[in-house]
Amino acid sequence: MSDDVRPRRTGAGEVNAWIDNPDTGARLTVTRGDELLRVPLGFSVDGTDLGTDAELVHVSERTVGDRFTLRSGKSAGEHDYEHRESVHTFRAAGGVEWQVILRVGRDGVALRYALPALDGTARVTGERTAVTLPAGSRSWVLDYQTWYETPRFGVDTAELASGAYGLPFLTRLDGTTHLLITESGIDGRFAGAHVRAGEPEPGGGRTLHFTLADESVEVARGVVTPWRVFLVGPLAELVSSLFVEELAPAVAPELAGATWVRPGRAAWSWWSDFYSGAQLAKQRHFVDVAAELGWEHLLIDCGWEETWVPEIVAYASRRGIQVHLWTIWRDLNSPEDLRKLALWRSWGVAGIKVDFMESESKDRYRWYDTILTESARLGLMVNFHGSVIPRGWMRTFPQVIGYEAIRGAEYYVFFENQALTAAHNVIQPFTRNIVGAMDATPVAFGAAGRTTSDGHELGLSVAFECGITHFADHVDAYTARPLAARFLAELAPVWDETVLLAGDPDTHAVIARRAGDRWFIGGIATGEARVIHVPLDRLGAGPDAQVWIVGDASPGPDAGDASSALGLMETTVTVTDAVEVAVARDGGFAAIVAPAGADVFRAAPRPYHPAPAVHPSVAEVGADGTALITTDAGARLRLPAGWTADRVTAPHPHQAGGPHQAGGPHPADGPHPADGPHPADGGAAEIRWAVRPGAGLRPGRLGVVTVERDGDGVVPVVAHARVVSPLTAGRYAMSDLPMIEFVNEDGPVERDQSNGGGNPGDGGPMRVAGQEFERGLGTAPYSEAHFHLGGRAESCTGAVGVDDESTGRARVSVLADDREIFAAVVEAGNPVTTFDLAVQGVRTLCLRSEAAGPDDSGVHVDWVDTTVHVTSVNR
Structure with a gap:
C-alpha cells in the first residue's frame, strides 16, 4: 500500500x-477520546456490493470552510465553520470506482458516497452503512413513518424492538x-433514509x-447520496450544533440577501375553531389580537377563499402582520398549478403552509x-407540513421557516385519546x-385531555x-391568561443563540435562547412535581441579573393529576448563578x-398604518385593453403574472368615468380596504395607472391589483383594486362568475353544490x-354574494329554495x-321559487339570504340555475 492511500486520522477538536x-x-x-463507532461502508449498485472486496486506490484531503447566514433557527446570523474533508477512492472487484467523502467538524462526522466515473445511470439498491449500539446504551426513538x-x-x-x-x-x-444519527444535504437526486434495527446481538x-425509502434509486455520475451524519458529544453541544446546516449546500447568490424572510410568531385559528379559515370576520379578530400582542404573522388554514384573501392581507398589513395560506402539495404538482404561487404572491401573501407530502421518495x-x-x-x-425532517434547507433556502415532522398539538384535535404526553415533549429538544x-x-391551553400543566x-x-x-x-385563550399573554408578547421573534441549561431526554429540558441582551x-418536565435547578452561568447575564418566571401555580405534591388546571403564577428574583423553580406534575415554566x-419588559402593540388610497375599487377594462386606477403618489403596484401597468402622464381617454371605473360595494362586515382620500376630495398627490391585463382575462373575469406603500420594516401596507373584463353578449351562469366579495355563515359560498359544512367543496x-x-x-344564511x-x-x-x-x-x-x-321567504320541503329580474344599468348584483326566525339557524339556501343575460354591450 502506497503512502497516499494509507488510513489518515482526520480530526476537528475532540x-x-x-x-x-x-x-x-x-x-x-x-x-472522541475513546473509540465510539466502527461503521461498515459501501453501497450496492445494480445489485453489486461495492463495499467488500474493494481496493483503496487514492486518498485526497483538504480543508473546507465557509461563512454563511441563517435567517432563522436556533442561532440566526453569521456563522463560520471549518471541516476536514478526505475523499477515499475505491475500486471494486468488477472495476467500478466509487468514493467515500468524509467530513469531520467540531460536533461530529459525516459521509456520503459518489460514483465519479459512472457512464450513464445506475440504480442504488442498498447500503452497508450501519452503526452498532453498545450494550447498556439507551436511545430515544420514534417508529418510522x-x-x-x-x-x-x-x-x-x-x-x-427490531424494525x-x-x-x-x-x-x-x-x-x-x-x-445523534441524521442526514443533511438531500435533494431530488436521491431518496431519504431511515434506520432499521436488527435482531439482538451476542x-x-x-x-x-x-x-x-425507495427500493432502488436511479443515480448518475457524481455524488449519489446525501450526507449520513453522526453528531457526537455531550447533550449541550448537540443541542447547539449547526453541523447539519454546515453540511448543506450554500445559498444561491440571489438569496443571500433575502431580508424578506421574517421569523416571528403567528396567530392560527384552525386548531381552536376548525372551520374558521373560511370566515373573514374571524380572521380579522385574530389579526387584531395578534397586533396587540406584537406578533408578526397570521396563518389561514384550510377554508380560505380567494374572493376575500386580498381583503385580509390588506387588513393585516395595516398592523404590520403578514398572511400565510395553507395548501395541499398535490395542488402544486404541475406547471399550471404552480402558477397559483405567483397569483397568491401578487395579492401580497407572504408565505405558504404546504401539507400532506407524506413521502421520502426520490420523486x-x-x-x-x-x-x-x-x-x-x-x-x-414556506412551512412544510406532513413532511420530512429538516436536512439543512434553512441554509440553502432561507425562506424555509418551518417543518412539521413531529407529533404536535393537532393530535389533540383528531385523537383526544392519544393526547400528547409530557414525556414525548421532553424528548423533542434533544432529538427532532x-x-x-x-x-x-x-x-x-384548551386541549381536551391535556395532562401537562399550564x-x-x-x-x-421557548x-x-x-x-x-x-x-x-385561540388568541382569546391567551388574553384570558394575562401572564401568558404578557410572556408571549415579550417572546422574541428570532434567536441569536441557543443553550441547553439542564435536562435529560427522560426527565426534563431547560432551553435558553438569546435575543439581544435578554435570554x-x-x-x-415529565414526572412528579419537584424543584428544578436551573444554572445561569452559561448565559453571561452578569451579576444581579433580573429573572422573571411564569410557572405553575401551587405546584406542590398535593396538586395530584389535575396539574393542567393549576394556572400560572409569576415570580421575580435577582440572581447571579442559578435559580430553583418548582414545577407541578408534568409541569414547566417560562x-x-x-x-x-x-x-x-419591552413589548408594545403593533402600530396602525393607514391604507394607501386606490380608486376605483373595481375598474373595467376599456376598448383599448387597459383599466385606469388612481393611487397615492408614493404607492407601487404588484400585478398578476403577465400583467403590465404604466403611469398616465396625460389625460387618459378613460378618466372621464364610465363602466371601466365602476366602484364596488363595501364589504358587509367592515370598511373596504381601498378606503382613503378620493381624488375628488383634493387629497395628496396621486398617480394614475393604465393597467393592461394578461391575454387570459376572459369576459366577466377579474384580476386583483395590489397597491403597496412602505409600512413597518419589510411589510408594505397594501390595498387592492379589482380589474374586470366586461361582459360581452351571451348567457353567464353566476356560479361561473367571480364574486367581488361574499359573506357566508358556514364556510364559503359553494359553486354548483350545496353549502355542506365549513370547508370548501364539502357540499x-x-x-x-x-x-x-x-x-x-x-x-x-346569513349570506351575501356580490357580482359585478x-x-x-x-x-x-x-330560482331559490x-x-x-x-x-x-x-x-x-x-x-x-x-336596491x-x-x-321571498322559502321553506324546507317546498319547491323552488323562480324569478326573472330586469337589471338594465345595474353595476353590482347581490344575492342575500338570512334566517327567517330564531329557530331557523342552520338553514341552507340554494340559488339554482341563476343566470345573467347580456344582449347588448353598448352602454
Whole structure:
C-alpha cells in the first residue's frame, strides 16, 4: 500500500475519524477520546456490493470552510465553520470506482458516497452503512413513518424492538457522550433514509442499518447520496450544533440577501375553531389580537377563499402582520398549478403552509426541489407540513421557516385519546429540534385531555424552536391568561443563540435562547412535581441579573393529576448563578433573564398604518385593453403574472368615468380596504395607472391589483383594486362568475353544490323538495354574494329554495346596486321559487339570504340555475 492511500486520522477538536479497508471491507472509525463507532461502508449498485472486496486506490484531503447566514433557527446570523474533508477512492472487484467523502467538524462526522466515473445511470439498491449500539446504551426513538408524527419514546438498547425507526435517532453511549444519527444535504437526486434495527446481538448490542425509502434509486455520475451524519458529544453541544446546516449546500447568490424572510410568531385559528379559515370576520379578530400582542404573522388554514384573501392581507398589513395560506402539495404538482404561487404572491401573501407530502421518495424530493426554487424566486416563505425532517434547507433556502415532522398539538384535535404526553415533549429538544425548525404548534391551553400543566404549555414556546412559531390556541385563550399573554408578547421573534441549561431526554429540558441582551428560558418536565435547578452561568447575564418566571401555580405534591388546571403564577428574583423553580406534575415554566438595570419588559402593540388610497375599487377594462386606477403618489403596484401597468402622464381617454371605473360595494362586515382620500376630495398627490391585463382575462373575469406603500420594516401596507373584463353578449351562469366579495355563515359560498359544512367543496348535489339541480350557488344564511355586472346585463333569471340537507325557513332577496328588486321567504320541503329580474344599468348584483326566525339557524339556501343575460354591450 502506497503512502497516499494509507488510513489518515482526520480530526476537528475532540472528534476524530478515519477510514481503512481491512479484510471485512471498508469501514469508518470515529473517536472522541475513546473509540465510539466502527461503521461498515459501501453501497450496492445494480445489485453489486461495492463495499467488500474493494481496493483503496487514492486518498485526497483538504480543508473546507465557509461563512454563511441563517435567517432563522436556533442561532440566526453569521456563522463560520471549518471541516476536514478526505475523499477515499475505491475500486471494486468488477472495476467500478466509487468514493467515500468524509467530513469531520467540531460536533461530529459525516459521509456520503459518489460514483465519479459512472457512464450513464445506475440504480442504488442498498447500503452497508450501519452503526452498532453498545450494550447498556439507551436511545430515544420514534417508529418510522414518512411524515414523522409517531410518538417519540426512550428505550434501553436491550429492549429496542427490531424494525424501522425515523431520524434523528439519539443514543447515549456512555455517561456523557451521545450519538445523534441524521442526514443533511438531500435533494431530488436521491431518496431519504431511515434506520432499521436488527435482531439482538451476542453481548446485548444492536445494529442499525441505513435503509432507503425507495427500493432502488436511479443515480448518475457524481455524488449519489446525501450526507449520513453522526453528531457526537455531550447533550449541550448537540443541542447547539449547526453541523447539519454546515453540511448543506450554500445559498444561491440571489438569496443571500433575502431580508424578506421574517421569523416571528403567528396567530392560527384552525386548531381552536376548525372551520374558521373560511370566515373573514374571524380572521380579522385574530389579526387584531395578534397586533396587540406584537406578533408578526397570521396563518389561514384550510377554508380560505380567494374572493376575500386580498381583503385580509390588506387588513393585516395595516398592523404590520403578514398572511400565510395553507395548501395541499398535490395542488402544486404541475406547471399550471404552480402558477397559483405567483397569483397568491401578487395579492401580497407572504408565505405558504404546504401539507400532506407524506413521502421520502426520490420523486417527492424532486417535487420539493421545484417548490423550493419557485418559492425562492417569488419571495414566499414556506412551512412544510406532513413532511420530512429538516436536512439543512434553512441554509440553502432561507425562506424555509418551518417543518412539521413531529407529533404536535393537532393530535389533540383528531385523537383526544392519544393526547400528547409530557414525556414525548421532553424528548423533542434533544432529538427532532436539534436538526431544524419544528412546527409543533405549541401552547395549547384548551386541549381536551391535556395532562401537562399550564406552565409546561407556556414553556414549550421557548423549548420548541421554529422559524415562525404558530401558537395553537385561540388568541382569546391567551388574553384570558394575562401572564401568558404578557410572556408571549415579550417572546422574541428570532434567536441569536441557543443553550441547553439542564435536562435529560427522560426527565426534563431547560432551553435558553438569546435575543439581544435578554435570554428567554423554556422549562418542560415529565414526572412528579419537584424543584428544578436551573444554572445561569452559561448565559453571561452578569451579576444581579433580573429573572422573571411564569410557572405553575401551587405546584406542590398535593396538586395530584389535575396539574393542567393549576394556572400560572409569576415570580421575580435577582440572581447571579442559578435559580430553583418548582414545577407541578408534568409541569414547566417560562422565564426572561435581563441584565441588571435593563428593561425586562419591552413589548408594545403593533402600530396602525393607514391604507394607501386606490380608486376605483373595481375598474373595467376599456376598448383599448387597459383599466385606469388612481393611487397615492408614493404607492407601487404588484400585478398578476403577465400583467403590465404604466403611469398616465396625460389625460387618459378613460378618466372621464364610465363602466371601466365602476366602484364596488363595501364589504358587509367592515370598511373596504381601498378606503382613503378620493381624488375628488383634493387629497395628496396621486398617480394614475393604465393597467393592461394578461391575454387570459376572459369576459366577466377579474384580476386583483395590489397597491403597496412602505409600512413597518419589510411589510408594505397594501390595498387592492379589482380589474374586470366586461361582459360581452351571451348567457353567464353566476356560479361561473367571480364574486367581488361574499359573506357566508358556514364556510364559503359553494359553486354548483350545496353549502355542506365549513370547508370548501364539502357540499353535495343541490336538491330542493327532491328535485336535483346541477348549477347554482350553495349558501348558509346569513349570506351575501356580490357580482359585478358593470351595467351591461339585461336580466337575471333563476330560482331559490331551501336545500334538502337542512330544515327551516329563510328570507331571500336580490339587490341591484343596494336596491332590493326581489324578496321571498322559502321553506324546507317546498319547491323552488323562480324569478326573472330586469337589471338594465345595474353595476353590482347581490344575492342575500338570512334566517327567517330564531329557530331557523342552520338553514341552507340554494340559488339554482341563476343566470345573467347580456344582449347588448353598448352602454
